[in-house]
Amino acid sequence: MTIYESLGARAIINVSGSSTRVGGALMPQKVVEAMSLAALESVSMTELQAAASRRIKQATGAEAGYVTSGAAAGLTLGAAAIMAGLDPAKMERLPDTTGMKNEFIISREHRNGYDHSIRLAGARLIDVGMNEQVAGAGVRRTEAWEYEAAITERTAGIAYVALPDSQPPLPRVIEVAHKYKLPVLVDAAAQLPPAVNLRRFIDMGADLVAFSGGKAIRGPQSTGILAGRKDLIASVALQHLDMDEHFDIWEPPADLIPKDKLIGIPRHGIGRGFKVAKEGIAGIMTALDLFTHGVYKVDMETYRRYLEAIADGVSGLPVEPRVMPAKGEGFPMLHLVLDTKKIGRTAFEVCRDLKRGAPGVFPNEGMLEKDTLVIHPMNLSDERVEAVARRLREVMGKG
Numbered sequence: 176m177t178i179y180e181s182l183g184a185r186a187i188i189n190v191s192g193s194s195t196r197v198g199g200a201l202m203p204q205k206v207v208e209a210m211s212l213a214a215l216e217s218v219s220m221t222e223l224q225a226a227a228s229r230r231i232k233q234a235t236g237a238e239a240g241y242v243t244s245g246a247a248a249g250l251t252l253g254a255a256a257i258m259a260g261l262d263p264a265k266m267e268r269l270p271d272t273t274g275m276k277n278e279f280i281i282s283r284e285h286r287n288g289y290d291h292s293i294r295l296a297g298a299r300l301i302d303v304g305m306n307e308q309v310a311g312a313g314v315r316r317t318e319a320w321e322y323e324a325a326i327t328e329r330t331a332g333i334a335y336v337a338l339p340d341s342q343p344p345l346p347r348v349i350e351v352a353h354k355y356k357l358p359v360l361v362d363a364a365a366q367l368p369p370a371v372n373l374r375r376f377i378d379m380g381a382d383l384v385a386f387s388g389g390k391a392i393r394g395p396q397s398t399g400i401l402a403g404r405k406d407l408i409a410s411v412a413l414q415h416l417d418m419d420e421h422f423d424i425w426e427p428p429a430d431l432i433p434k435d436k437l438i439g440i441p442r443h444g445i446g447r448g449f450k451v452a453k454e455g456i457a458g459i460m461t462a463l464d465l466f467t468h469g470v471y472k473v474d475m476e477t478y479r480r481y482l483e484a485i486a487d488g489v490s491g492l493p494v495e496p497r498v499m500p501a502k503g504e505g506f507p508m509l510h511l512v513l514d515t516k517k518i519g520r521t522a523f524e525v526c527r528d529l530k531r532g533a534p535g536v537f538p539n540e541g542m543l544e545k546d547t548l549v550i551h552p553m554n555l556s557d558e559r560v561e562a563v564a565r566r567l568r569e570v571m572g573k574g
């Protein structure tokens with residue numbers, strides 16, 4: 176019986192990747208051990224975040240860093256830091272941004288469900304560009320001049336979502352932003368691997384970059400990393416940490432919070448509800464260490480073997496299995512192309528039936544429109560491979 180069954184929830188197998196709704200990435204034993212040890216000792220959270228900042232600085236090349244409760248929280252805190260700076264009165268007012276510079280320019284192509292996190296801080300998103308390629312109405316993507324044309328006295332910064340083919344290229348957007356002394360906040364939540372991306376956007380000059388801790392870094396699901404400019408990270412810390420302190424005897428580490436630059440300390444800020452546990456920080460710092468030292472790379476051969484075993488397990492079914500080799504440092508994937516006529520159900524229905532079973536099997540749903548179930552290997556084990564193959568046979572054998 177799994178821990179979740181003993182709590183009254185169903186056992187499932189997550190073959191969709193690091194998706195949050197099915198628990199994110201499973202953690203390596205070393206990360207779990209670090210979290211257990213952290214749970215048995217007390218620590219000053221300010222000093223622990225300062226220590227984490229130094230490690231994030233090393234791993235990313237940024238001036239400073241901070242552990243957030245996920246990349247989404249990193250976006251909220253980053254937007255709040257950009258708008259409030261080191262002004263405690265502004266920190267106390269958020270998300271009310273009346274009269275403050277509160278606009279973030281974003282390409283229409285970059286709009287997505289997570290930009291709610293930026294708006295949550297009180298920011299307004301100003302869309303630029305068109306979605307011509309998706310609309311099939313043109314060949315051009317968003318261009319750097321369109322950001323420049325949208326800058327006004329209300330502009331606080333630029334929001335950018337980094338994907339391998341994001342346009343315009345980040346360096347062009349940074350060039351425009353910095354010409355007007357505006358910071359660029361980058362959502363790079365799922366841009367690891369490759370590990371070089373930890374440094375890449377910072378090297379380009381991005382002012383704040385948010386990564387997920389619970390995706391390929393394999394840290395706790397509710398952690399993330401925010402890396403960037405020291406003054407902005409200081410503002411993040413002030414709006415996130417528990418601020419029930421007496422200013423006169425408060426001694427935050429100077430490399431995280433420059434107390435001498437503050438007229439006072441705000442009370443609990445907009446980030447107080449995005450609490451990060453000491454166990455979470457110990458976990459993500461351990462996972463980051465494993466990730467940056469290439470410890471996970473050795474798993475890739477095992478992943479390919481798992482996917483081939485599942486492909487073998489569906490032979491004879493009305494399914495064409497295609498093992499897709501890993502691109503670069505990415506994961507290999509298994510595409511199961513369904514013959515929905517023979518099965519007598521749509522890919523959506525097959526997927527639903529897989530999720531309903533015991534154990535529930537949750538594939539990646541990104542290609543269901545193309546009659547394809549995508550199997551991501553990161554959370555598999557020999558036992559789970561067998562269970563997945565069995566469930567696929569049960570669900571598709573019935574026809």
Ligand SMILES: *Cc1c(COP(=O)(O)O)cnc(C)c1O
Pocket residue numbers: 195244245246247248289336362363364365386387388389398399
């Ligand atoms: C996953 C993801 C997020 C959210 O990350 P969390 O760490 O789960 O908060 C934000 N933006 C993008 C593009 C993502 O893929």
